[in-house]
Amino acid sequence: MILYLPVLVFLAGLTLAHRRSRVQRLIGLLVMVAGGAGSLALVVEPAVAAGWALGPIAGVLLARPVGTRRRLAFEALVRRSVVLVVAILAAGIVASKLGLGENPWPLTGVVWFAGAVGLDWLLMPLDDEDRASGGVLTLAGFTGVLVLATAPGVLTAVVAGLAALVPAVVSRWRGLGAAPPPVRAGLLLAAGIIAVAGISTTALFGVSVSDVRLSLAGVALPGLGIVLLAAALQGEGWAWLGPVAGLAVAATSPVLRWAALAAVAAALPSTDRRGQRLLWAGIVALLLSPVIQVLAAAPFALRLSPVALAAGLALVALAASTGPVRALVLPAASVQVLQAVQQLGQAGITRFQLAAAAGAILLLAYPLMVETGSRPVRVRVSRAVMTAGLLMIAVAAHDPLDLGSVAAFLLLIDLAVVAPARLDGPLGRLAESGWPPAVAFSGRVLAVAAAIQASVALGALAVALTAGLYLSGILSSPRRKAAGAPLTVSGWTVAVVSLGCGLAPAIFLRMLHV
């Protein structure tokens, strides 16, 4: 009977939190977290469960509900309830298929339920309180799933749980405002140090605190540099999230990596509902990949895990066509996928390539579906999406010469650092164009070359995407003559990074120690 107690506690908390306001809702949310912690305590270890619960409890308290809930009409109430029930049922089915040992699935399913409910509130919020508590629950629930699957140490569980605090903090203080120049300069300096260290030394370094380990080996080093650079050049006040996105790249534990990625995604403002759904669909797919690897039966794990990785990256790329999601989430997700692909076997890589090709075709066809916005906006979105398609192919290439990784980094710089900037003057225009020696050009060239290393069909797809990018270039609106405004420090940085990386992409091979 005690094995079913957590799920009963969770459902009681859900009932309380779903329609009640203020203190009752707060209590309901805390009870839901307690249900999840109970489940982890029984399955993994009480200390780990307690450590994990710290973050969600703090998050719930920080995003505490203070207002009265809006009363819904009957149809709306039924619709919301049906969606919630369907989400819980879906989570239950997944939990039953991905059981852990001899444990009954309702016990392990509590964290799945928490994630599903949080996702429902996050994507279909009734109000801001719903969105805030939804973010906390989503992170808590799905990091709980990862804790369940990987059984990490206490400190890792604590840090993963604390990720649930990030959206609550951002929601509480409205994005913390624009990051002051010293913070951005610090991030820029850190990115520079990483680049110099990567080029000049072959000694790989990592930091360990108890069971939390950060490593800059392999693709993590340039990946971290790109994430920090993109965060530093964000003009919209999201530079604060740079270190969190950096954690998503540098952490070795899959729990921490996913938790940090999801925390950044949850903290960023929702641009449009469709984009938000795509983004979370992608992030959940990325979560499923390591979970399936551990919990599913061997043949299914080998088949589904690479497909989930590719689908996740494709969906994140679709969602990241504009805004800060492209600058912070896409690089972190891409580097995570690069790291994961390098650990796949040959069969897994072939399967990943098939799924990535499907994703790239999806992205290539996406411009046909873009009907909103003016023509320049549509062209810009199409261009970003097709570049992301090329990025997928580069990641999938996994060629022995490592051209794919180099191409992926170059395309990430184009997407996350160069494309958001609007540069004036001949140098700036060259830097953000697709002509040599801009980074976009080098990225495209190396992506095609890398794809051919994998297969001729993948190479042909890369060529088609590159031709599409050329077409989008000539279809976009001509830029007005520069008004004579000089490049700012950010503009100069972007131009130098674009032209430097475009002129000498081989430096990335050195950073990768190939």
Place this chain on the structure above:
Amino acid sequence: MPLQLQALLPFAAIVAAALAVRFRPARRTNGVVAAAGAGAAATIALIELVRLAPGERVDSSYLSTFPYAELTIHSDALSLSFAVVTASTACLLMLVRVVSRGDRRDPWFNWLIATAAALSVELAGNLLLLYVAFQLLTLAWSGALDEAAPRRRWLRFTQQASDLGLLFVAGLTIQSVGTSAYSGVPSDTIGPAAFLVALLPALTRIGALAMPLSGPQAPVLFEPAVAWAAPAGYLVLRLLSLTGGRVPTRTIEVALFAVGLVAAGMMALLAAVEGLRPSLPVRLVTVLALTALAISALGTPLSTLGAGWLWLLLIPLTGLTCVRLGPRSLARVILLLNLALVPPGAAFIGLWLAGQGLIQSTVLSLVPLALVALVVAAGVASVIALDEHLRIDLPSGWGLALLAAGAFPGIALVYLVAPAAMAVRAIPGGTFQVNPLGITAGTRFWPAAPVCLAVAAALFILLERLGTRLPLRRSSIDVVARLATIRLPKLRLHNLPDEVTLRRAYWAVFAAALAAAALAR
């Protein structure tokens, strides 16, 4: 001087001139400075070519900026021959622009940069670098730093998209042998399909040559000769050199020869029926390029020599068609004579050499080649005319020099064409000999000098005696206008599914593809 430094000298000359004109804008002497820069580059390339031993090639590597594609200058006879002719043509175009009137723009910097980009195409040391150089060249001639700039954007897009074929082949060679360097690619690396894909950049540039429906609007156009004709010819011969001097399969050889000659024939026919129009030289230049392409497909040593002659000749001839000639300029007559594929035109030498190769293999193939030449000759004969007050100017001298090259082909053949052809494939000793009167290929002798002089004299007398024009002239048929009246049916999109259905289908296909990826064995 170190070889690495020597290889940079042509670029250094052009860049120095470009900097000089950049920092002293709107000076009257800028044109002379620019022409001097291009001329110096041509001279340096010529000296390097003359100093090169037969079959020698020098790879000067500088940096590894691109993975598996070092920044390398490849100096062999093929590269240097094209560099000499391209830079010389650029220099001549600049000189003509200096003395011409009616255009107050200051194009020198852009022209110098375009010349440098064309040289970088011709001196690039590997296929990946060649692709990058092609892109730089497109940027240089279009000047469209803003990709959406409306000026000739579709032409730009076509060239960029077709250049991807070259990138594809570069990727294939890297995959096969770990490098795309010319000196590291075995001759069987590039297969039939890859060869055709790699030809696409050349084909689009030949197509660009055929595009203008009128003569040059400005006094001098720069890009057709330097940015389109020169890279197209160079690319075809370079690809042949990478495949051992002949196209990969017999089928492609026949197909390329047939398609090239049919296209050349159609273009020649169009030129003949259109008659005297400003577009006539453009049409004839295209015929020449297509004929050169067809001859390039033949795998004999003599046809390689002939193709080399035609491709190298194409560059200055295209340059001459890009000059807006006055109504009484002698250059107009000389240009038409040069473009006719019969004596005394310089192009005939290439045809004759290729013909000797065909006689040795398949005599029947000579028939379409001869037909094309006849149609072109008839077209030229129908429009050629002598004015009583002909003016001799700089373009006339340029055209006369080309005519002289046809009459006395020995120098150009020995110092430019033969070394280039030997870089493409092995040319056995005794394949051809030259003497002041003409050339000998195999057992046949072509008395180029006497024949050219005799035909030119006869032509002059005929034109004088027959009222300044030959009797072949006929009223032109406005084929283009007729073609323009044909209306293609409009595509109707009424029956396409609505947006929601499309979106659902889109996601359903994606899900199905993922499922297939998961279930695939």
